[in-house]
Amino acid sequence: MAGFFTSRLFFISLACVAVAATLPLYVSGYILGLLTVAFYFGVFAMAWDLLFGFAGEVNFGPTFLIGTGAYTAGILNNQYGWSVYVCILLGALASVVAGFVLALPALRVRGPYFGLTTLVAVLMLQNFVVVLADLTGGEIGLTIPDVITINAGANYWIALGFMTISAAVLYGLSQSPVGLVLQASGQDPVQAGALGFNIVKHKLAAFIVSAFFSGLSGALLVFYFGTASVGTVVDVAVGVNVIVSAVLGGRRTVLGAALGAIFLIVAGEFLRPTGELATFIVSAVALLVVLFFPGGFLGAALSREARS
Amino acid sequence: MLALQILIDGFAISALYALGATGFTLIFGVSGVLNLSHGAIMVAAAVAAWAAASVLHLDIYTGALFGVGVALIVSFATYFAVVKPIQNSTRIPNEEKEIFVLTGTLLWGIMIQELIAYFFTNNAKTVLPIVEGVVDVFGNRTPRNNIFTALVCCLVIGLLWLLVNRTRTGKAVLAASMNPRGVTLLGLELTQIYIVVWGIYGILAGIAGVLLGMFLGVSSYSVGPLTASAFSIVVLGGLGSVSGSLIAAFVVGYLETITAYMISPAYRTIPALLLLVFVMYIRPQGLLGRR
Numbered sequence: 001m002a003g004f005f006t007s008r009l010f011f012i013s014l015a016c017v018a019v020a021a022t023l024p025l026y027v028s029g030y031i032l033g034l035l036t037v038a039f040y041f042g043v044f045a046m047a048w049d050l051l052f053g054f055a056g057e058v059n060f061g062p063t064f065l066i067g068t069g070a071y072t073a074g075i076l077n078n079q080y081g082w083s084v085y086v087c088i089l090l091g092a093l094a095s096v097v098a099g100f101v102l103a104l105p106a107l108r109v110r111g112p113y114f115g116l117t118t119l120v121a122v123l124m125l126q127n128f129v130v131v132l133a134d135l136t137g138g139e140i141g142l143t144i145p146d147v148i149t150i151n152a153g154a155n156y157w158i159a160l161g162f163m164t165i166s167a168a169v170l171y172g173l174s175q176s177p178v179g180l181v182l183q184a185s186g187q188d189p190v191q192a193g194a195l196g197f198n199i200v201k202h203k204l205a206a207f208i209v210s211a212f213f214s215g216l217s218g219a220l221l222v223f224y225f226g227t228a229s230v231g232t233v234v235d236v237a238v239g240v241n242v243i244v245s246a247v248l249g250g251r252r253t254v255l256g257a258a259l260g261a262i263f264l265i266v267a268g269e270f271l272r273p274t275g276e277l278a279t280f281i282v283s284a285v286a287l288l289v290v291l292f293f294p295g296g297f298l299g300a301a302l303s304r305e306a307r308s
Numbered sequence: 309m310l311a312l313q314i315l316i317d318g319f320a321i322s323a324l325y326a327l328g329a330t331g332f333t334l335i336f337g338v339s340g341v342l343n344l345s346h347g348a349i350m351v352a353a354a355v356a357a358w359a360a361a362s363v364l365h366l367d368i369y370t371g372a373l374f375g376v377g378v379a380l381i382v383s384f385a386t387y388f389a390v391v392k393p394i395q396n397s398t399r400i401p402n403e404e405k406e407i408f409v410l411t412g413t414l415l416w417g418i419m420i421q422e423l424i425a426y427f428f429t430n431n432a433k434t435v436l437p438i439v440e441g442v443v444d445v446f447g448n449r450t451p452r453n454n455i456f457t458a459l460v461c462c463l464v465i466g467l468l469w470l471l472v473n474r475t476r477t478g479k480a481v482l483a484a485s486m487n488p489r490g491v492t493l494l495g496l497e498l499t500q501i502y503i504v505v506w507g508i509y510g511i512l513a514g515i516a517g518v519l520l521g522m523f524l525g526v527s528s529y530s531v532g533p534l535t536a537s538a539f540s541i542v543v544l545g546g547l548g549s550v551s552g553s554l555i556a557a558f559v560v561g562y563l564e565t566i567t568a569y570m571i572s573p574a575y576r577t578i579p580a581l582l583l584l585v586f587v588m589y590i591r592p593q594g595l596l597g598r599r
Contacts, residue, residue: 058407105585109592111406112342116543117588120581123536127578187403236532240414247411280422287415290408291393294400 009302013255017164024153032156036224038265039159042258043166043217045245047210050170052243053252054179055206056186058111061118062214062242064102067125067234069095069215074142074228075135084146088219095215096208103207107200110189119236126234141229148223155224162220163258166213171254173209182206183252244286250296259297313448314565320454322561323461324519328534329541329553330465331512337485337548338505341391341409345417346513347534348424349386353379353514354521355424355528358433368438372518375435379514380507382420387506390416417531425528435521457519464515465554468508472550481505485548540584546597555595559583 024032048062073091076082082090102121109117129136136142149155173179185192185199193199222228232238241264249260264282271278293300328350335341343349357375360366366374390412394400400408437453444450472478484491484501492498520526520534541560545552560580568576587594 052407058410105589109588112410112547113543113588113592115410116539117585119536120540120584120588123577124581124585127575127581131574131578236536240418243411244415276422276426280419280426283415283418283422287390287412287419290412290415291390291397294397294404294408 009255013167017160020160021157024156029152032152034266034269035262036152036156036159037221038262039156039163039258040217040221040224041242041245041265042163042261043213044242045249045257045261046167046170046254047213047217048242049246049251049254049257050174050182051206051210052246053254053257054174054182054186055203056183057107057203058115059118059210060115060236060243061102061120061122061239063234063236063239064118064121064125065095065099065211065214066218066238066242067122067129067230068098068218070218070222070228070233071129071136071142072215073219074144074222077144077146077223078142079135081145084148084223088216088223091219092212092216095211095218098215099207099211100204103204107203107207122234122236122239126230126236129230129234137229139230141227141231142222144222144226144228146223147226148220158220159224162217166217167255167258170209170213174252174254178202178205244283248286248289248296250299250302253296253298253302256296256298263297309447310569312446314562314569316445316448316450316454317569318562318565320458320523321565322558323458324516324523325537325541325561326554326557327461327464327512327519328516329538329545329557330468330550331509331516332538333542333545333548333550333553334481334485334512335505335509336542337550338481339391339395339484339502340406342406342413342539343386343391343509344410344414344535344539345386345390345420346538347531347536348417348420349379349382349510349513350517350520350534351424351526351528351531352382352420353517354435354526355428355433357435357518357521359428361436368436371435372438375518375521376511376514379517380510383506383510383513384503386413386416387502392502417535421528421531428528430528432525432527433521434525435518437522453522457523460515460519464512468512468550471508477504481508540580543594544584544587546594549594549596552594552596 044062044066048059051057051059069091072094073087076090077087105117130138148158181197181202185202189199218233225232245260245264246257250256267282268278271281274281289296332343332346335343353375356378357371360371360374361368391409394405394408394412439452439456441452442449443452472482480491480496480501481504484498488498541556542553545556563580563583564576567579
């Protein structure tokens with residue numbers, strides 16, 4: 001851990017954050033808006049990577065956690081008009097509860113069964129959002145009366161700060177002894193258990209941390225958008241994007257996941273002139289990375305550094 | 309009367325689910341691959357059959373055959389372009405191959421879906437049914453196409469059973485699903501068995517896709533729900549167990565039909581999902597699965 005503060009990775013990330021923080025001084029609001037969304041997405045991907053890269057659990061339902069946080073915050077604000085910050089906090093807490101409820105049955109099963117349980121959770125949430133349309137706005141989406149701020153620069157700084165703090169916490173956790181136990185239990189649960197570690201407790205903790213950051217980020221995102229809809233925070237396609245970001249950036253690196261998310265969002269925007277082919281191109285690039293550079297962006301860079 | 313109607317309507321959709329899920333579970337049983345581009349392959353078959361009829365002006369039978377052929381080609385492409393490179397990769401650790409296959413086939417499915425949307429738009433397409441008209445079954449007006457769908461599904465599943473249990477190739481496939489190493493020791497090439505299985509899978513998914521196109525119609529939006537429903541049926545029945553999938557397909561099909569008739573079509577998928585969660589909780593290996 002102490003070695004990290006002198007490592008090259010630390011200085012590179014610090015430089016990146018410093019450069020990113022000055023962006024609002026000279027780029028347009030359009031780019032800031034794009035990056036704001038990308039940063040929140042980065043937190044989704046990092047939270048997912050903690051669960052997959054370290055605990056070895058293929059969570060197909062990141063949007064169950066994200067959506068629960070986002071909709072809880074949105075509904076509380078819409079129905080009761082509570083202050084934005086209370087709503088965001090309660091959204092994150094609701095997501096933690098949802099993560100706990102999901103983890104209890106899900107951690108009894110492994111591999112594809114775990115994946116399916118989490119996928120089913122998303123489909124159920126999606127169904128409930130549509131069925132309880134009076135409360136959630138159904139397929140049209142939920143209008144949220146309050147926003148944090150309408151200043152593009154301030155929104156950008158909030159997102160950047162939030163992503164930096166989340167990255168520090170999640171990366172720190174992944175490099176801590178807890179992260180090592182998680183990694184061990186992901187690779188060989190029997191042996192890790194035989195060494196005396198309580199695997200279920202560690203995985204549950206990972207689930208809750210992942211849920212907290214996903215929910216918090218989801219809640220912040222809806223207050224930025226001013227609306228919550230199935231298409232932006234619950235749909236399986238959103239979850240797929242989160243997974244692709246994490247794998248693209250390099251699994252088990254945490255920071256790479258954020259990189260992957262930013263790449264995915266920005267590339268999607270740049271490819272907009274190609275129309276409907278944009279998703280095709282992004283998926284094709286992601287597939288090529290999966291096939292030929294299984295370590296992802298950061299994985300490839302780190303292994304080169306380790307070799308030299 | 310309502311009970312009979314549910315029985316008839318549910319049978320066709322259940323048989324269709326069963327056909328779609330059989331290929332999916334066969335691949336998992338033999339090579340341990342969960343093919344998340346399943347829905348895309350089915351939709352590709354249906355859209356190809358539709359395009360053959362309305363763009364190329366072929367007759368219905370040729371169109372249906374064309375659809376199945378396209379599914380077969382896409383299935384082989386999935387194996388050779390995505391699954392095989394991942395399985396043979398030396399850079400991916402063995403314990404992570406499963407997730408890479410999942411991610412890879414998922415991306416592949418999205419690519420197929422986007423291509424279909426690009427060339428044929430997102431609109432729903434209905435393949436012209438081979439048999440038309442309605443027939444009276446004990447006082448219930450039933451489209452002939454429903455009966456035709458159910459019959460074809462049962463016939464194909466029966467043929468699959470014969471193929472697996474009565475032919476040499478089929479027995480090799482069965483053996484590979486029990487013990488791959490044992491099969492190679494007997495001098496059979498595992499890769500060849502995989503190719504056979506992907507071929508069978510392509511044909512099954514193709515027939516299921518074309519029938520679905522005639523029965524309900526498809527659009528590129530159906531890709532995700534189709535994959536999810538096949539995935540849940542297969543897990544409910546027990547991964548790799550063909551008979552388990554058949555039972556699960558009928559359970560899910562009827563549960564959906566009953567909900568749609570008795571409560572509301574809006575709640576159609578919810579009871580099946582709840583059942584799935586419940587089964588995962590008390591019997592994680594599925595109805596007939598082995599651990």
